[in-house]
Amino acid sequence: MTGTKKQQWNSNFAFMMAMIGSAVGLGNIWRFPYILYSNGGGSFMIPYIVSLFLLGISFVLVEYAVGYKFKRSLARILFSISKKLEPVAWFILLIVFLITTYYVCVVGWDLIYLILSFTKAWGTNPDLFFANNVLQATDSISGIFNIVPIVIGATFAIWFMAWFILKRDLNDGIGRVTKTLIPLLALIVVGIVLFSLTLPGASAGYSQIFTPDWSALANTDVWLAAFGQIVFSLSLGMAIAMTYASYLPEETKLVDNALIVAFSNSGIEVFNSIGIFSILGFMTVTSGIPFNELVTEGTGLAFVVFPQVFNTMGSAAYIIGPLFFLCILFAGITSIIALLEGVCYSISEKFLIERKKTATAVCLVGFLISIIFTTGIGSTILGVFDAYLNNFALLFAVLLECIIFGWIYKFDDLIETLNKNTTIKVGKLWKTVIKYILPVCIVFLWIQGVWTTVKSADSLSATIMIILTVVLIVVPIIFAKLPAINKDYYNV
Template sequence: MTKTKKQEWNSNLAFLMAMIGSAVGLGNIWRFPYVLYSNGGGSFMIPYIVSLFLLGISFVLVEYAVGYKFKRSLARILYSIKEKFEPIAWFILLIVFLITTYYICVVGWDLIYFVLSMTQQWGANPDLYFANNVLHATSSVYGIFSIVPNVFVSIFLIWVAACLILRQDLNDGIGRVSKILLPLLVLIVIGIVVFSLTLPGASIGYTQIFTPDWSALGNLNVWLAAFGQIVFSLSLGMAIAMTYASYLPEGSNLVDNAVLVAFSNSGFEVFNSIGIFSILGFMALTSGLPFNELVTEGTGLAFVVFPQVFNTMGDVSLVIAPLFFLCILFAGITSVIALLEGVCYSISEKFLIERKKTATIVCIVGFLISILFSTSLGSTILGVFDTYLNNFALLFAILLECIIFGWIYKFDDLIETLNKNSRIQVGKTWKVVIKYILPICILGLWIQGVWTTISSADTLSIIIMAALTVILIVIPIIFAKLPALNKDYYNV
């Protein structure tokens, strides 16, 4: 067996485009506007900015420093710190992989709507059309045996696209795609925002961002919402930043890059929200509906509310609607390949499987799991997966990472790594944040997430979550126990 070829970014620009592309995803486009509006409007920007510095940039710096210093996969990094930590790495990677399997389904729905938007086939009742014609949704457990052809095909196409990108060398695949899709995404968003500001009633919407509810600042849930948005928006704890940073060449400027990525991501979602709110303001004016009835999050905003808006726009919507769904598609694809890269890297490094073969295996297994979400019961299963994996499993994984890198590993080594080539220096304040403040914030989010998950669970949800719990315990242990074919894997 020969060693797998070590990948490395051919430029800092490639790294930045890939990192920003991984961060800018569906959460930026449809989650942030709802979180912003429902947590005090303009005043939410205060806890949001605090969270960005306190939580977002701080944790990204940890991931950058660890990935760059070790230049290994997450599984091998945790094994190097302590042998017993390897199952934790596979636990984190399995969470990320399972999240990807349903995330791709949502991107697949968007692909369907990109096609539908050219003729606005959703008709006068987009809500009913989404449930009945696209998802063929049912609450019956027997729906799991009924495949929805259009969803199945769209999921298959997204997995094929992801596989083709991941099979390429780092710079020819992820690097090149990020350099193409991210600028296109930004141009589309700029075009949509500029157009939205010209719509009648736009001010009804965008003023929501600049109209603060100062009383919201005294609400702990608002601060937790800000921390939660940063966690999901920057994909913290998903091994993306750690993996991408491990590909950086010597002499890279870590701190400056982390700040640039974090601010680019946040700037994108705030700017995008101006467009989203302006379009919803137009809808409120033309339909007579209260603005608060139009603001929702997730699939409801993208596949129900916006088609309703496009129905009232006239011929111009035949251009704006496809651009909107193309925007979501690009954001989804760049995030998908980032989520899968860390999984592929760990498997490839431990078992000495070449990149192409690893990507193919991972994508085939992922597609087989995604078939669950292409059934008539798929949207229900997806909701349970999303709630459990994000509110419970992922936050717990991030908490474990905080403890390992903040308390068990030699933290001063990370400070030295970050400061070596960076203009912006970190020191004792950052150390205090990582060791004390960050774990407390994550613990608060996790407790809230556990309570939300348990209190809203029905019988089917409990069964699915119990199965996921067993899977998340057993499979990581198996992967950790399997002997590495790469003999250097055990060199600490």
């Protein structure tokens, strides 16, 4: 990463596990089941599959081709295309970094619950326990001065894990960790799903997946939800695939790898949903709570609903509970190191800072920002960050990448790169998707996201979003203007 020695994956398996690890995250475990249920159940799979091919695989192929062809960091790639585009690279990387700062905190919450799950220490009212005991949440702005010890401790632990992995050589760090955690994650998911299918009332849950509401297909919001899930789930626009592909050796089959990663990610999403729905079906039958009141997304599902389920599950909860939270932990860690790798790579390549020092600086700054989310009002601020960065900034970044690689760069060079060593070829159809269809879909998603974000904003949210907007404009310009220590950086 210093510019003197270019690192490479020591095997295609290491690359595949790293890519699957980057894609499989919290969105697969707690977001997809809710999106699936609230958008027509089984019929949602039609727009979801269309989105996977039209948006997901198409854009992943762009990132693979660009990273593999240039074998540089995102900042240097965009500088190579046009000097004026370097601020765009730092804009994208800053979005990714800011997303990571609160994502780490959420994984920290999971670490807390992993420990709690061995004794079901959340008690009989998991909702109040999460808000009052774990988050110590308050709506008052004065809560910013109240740092919650257990949350900051867990957040520091996750940042330390990320630093410990990132500071090591590519294959000793990210490669070794993902080759271990992803197979373990898959085994845990299979175990949880198989167990869940044996629970009384499981069919009341998983039947929701296989009972389609065909009228939903006429709803444009359902199609937008499918596109949004693919963007979120495959981490599109975050330069992860571009960064990891830049470490690939020659003669790699890019299209084949992209298809395997995309299908693996979606397969885990759908398969995991069978387990989630089966467990919620069990809860419905045993407690009498309507299914639609149990199905939620995000922290509500993981830290409120599932503890409620485990409370009714008996002794089996002492096994399934820890496995469930361990599953989230593994998915979270592999996603975090993927998010940070691209940031570290661009900084190291421009300023010739060795990997260990870059990882240390990035993780230290990241932890300092994360402290905001460990305060009494931290969960509220986290929600604003998440809505703004995902609904507004990230989608805008994906749109910029579509324009840059579809219209400014010589797109036919990417087709040639992808078709060089692969059994499945791409051509004019893929070019049409990237240049025309994908930007239109992203624009609709972006408008919807901006409208949703602005409509729900209060004075605190608006203030935070204004600050974030200024940061996202000023900081990328500063990084682009700073002179590169690495003189090869300017060789186009």
